[in-house]
Amino acid sequence: MGVMAFLPLSCLGLLIASQGKNCGSAGVVDNGQIDYSNETLFGEKAVITCNEGYILVGQREINCGDQGWMDSLPVCEVLKCDPPADITDGKFSPHKESYEYLEVVQYSCVNDYTLNGSKSLSCSTDGKFTPDPPTCTRVECTDPKIENGTWKEGARPPYRYKSAVTLQCNSGYIMKGASIQTCDINSLWSPGLPQCTPVKCTDPKIKNGDRKEGSQPPYRYSSTVTLECHSGYIMKGASTQKCDIYGLWSPGLPECKPVECKDLRIENGDWVEGSRPPYRY
Numbered sequence: 001m002g003v004m005a006f007l008p009l010s011c012l013g014l015l016i017a018s019q020g021k022n023c024g025s026a027g028v029v030d031n032g033q034i035d036y037s038n039e040t041l042f043g044e045k046a047v048i049t050c051n052e053g054y055i056l057v058g059q060r061e062i063n064c065g066d067q068g069w070m071d072s073l074p075v076c077e078v079l080k081c082d083p084p085a086d087i088t089d090g091k092f093s094p095h096k097e098s099y100e101y102l103e104v105v106q107y108s109c110v111n112d113y114t115l116n117g118s119k120s121l122s123c124s125t126d127g128k129f130t131p132d133p134p135t136c137t138r139v140e141c142t143d144p145k146i147e148n149g150t151w152k153e154g155a156r157p158p159y160r161y162k163s164a165v166t167l168q169c170n171s172g173y174i175m176k177g178a179s180i181q182t183c184d185i186n187s188l189w190s191p192g193l194p195q196c197t198p199v200k201c202t203d204p205k206i207k208n209g210d211r212k213e214g215s216q217p218p219y220r221y222s223s224t225v226t227l228e229c230h231s232g233y234i235m236k237g238a239s240t241q242k243c244d245i246y247g248l249w250s251p252g253l254p255e256c257k258p259v260e261c262k263d264l265r266i267e268n269g270d271w272v273e274g275s276r277p278p279y280r281y
């Protein structure tokens with residue numbers, strides 16, 4: 001108070017008062033922020049930013065003057081989107097003239113058509129709906145026919161999107177690929193129809209033995225062979241083998257074991273000379 005009393009010029013007093021002016025809070029911006037980077041003092045400014053999805057209408061900066069904040073606050077208006085695109089064989093809802101930021105529309109397809117793409121779209125920051133609208137496709141897969149195989153269970157025609165069938169090979173054929181097939185969006189069976197290839201048994205090779213008679217190679221399901229052992233060998237197992245549906249010889253290849261004679265003993269007598277055990281052929 002003592003200092004002010006000695007100031008002779010009123011204009012100087014005004015200047016000091018202006019420079020010391022503190023504008024205080026500029027108020028509230030709905031859906032936005034006011035950034036007073038420094039102090040809310042005379043000559044300083046505040047910067048207004050809007051939240052995501054809102055557009056600033058008015059001045060971005062306001063200045064603190066001797067009468068307080070010299071500019072009026074801008075407003076943050078919600079971002080709007082025009083309606084998204086119409087699609088053939090489908091529709092979206094809700095229908096409106098314009099949509100606000102983050103509003104969502106849902107697409108659907110008419111009967112028998114399948115939605116390909118995203119079902120829901122939302123109004124985004126660029127004023128457009130994202131992602132792109134889906135399309136509606138008529139999905140129909142053809143009969144899942146395979147050579148030497150048949151439909152086993154599952155869906156029946158018409159095969160629509162996600163219809164699933166299980167296939168099987170005729171006996172004597174082995175499946176290469178997946179037995180379960182699903183009709184995909186492109187009207188194709190997924191992962192792709194399997195193949196039925198004839199069962200194949202390997203050459204019925206046995207140690208110290210041979211094929212005697214029976215089917216000729218290639219050995220398919222139900223081919224039959226008879227095996228025999230070389231002389232001096234005796235068979236353990238079945239001589240007749242059949243190629244089964246798994247491509248294996250059934251009941252299982254035999255073995256040829258060396259013939260072995262028992263120790264020879266006679267009452268009141270003994271070995272004099274000759275071979276020693278084991279006694280082979």
Ligand SMILES: *[C@@H]1O[C@H](CO)[C@@H](O)[C@H](O)[C@H]1NC(C)=O
Pocket residue numbers: 036037038044045046
């Ligand atoms: C805040 O103060 C610094 C240095 O004092 C200056 O560089 C900057 O421009 C000021 N910011 C505002 C918004 O006035």
Ligand SMILES: *[C@@H]1O[C@H](CO)[C@@H](O)[C@H](O)[C@H]1NC(C)=O
Pocket residue numbers: 147148170
């Ligand atoms: C397997 O398919 C072929 C070709 O379609 C056919 O000629 C053959 O008769 C089939 N075999 C059996 C056992 O059905």
Ligand SMILES: *[C@@H]1O[C@H](CO)[C@@H](O)[C@H](O)[C@H]1NC(C)=O
Pocket residue numbers: 116117135137185186
């Ligand atoms: C599904 O949509 C994708 C992406 O838009 C497109 O590339 C494809 O061709 C569509 N498929 C069908 C069967 O319409």
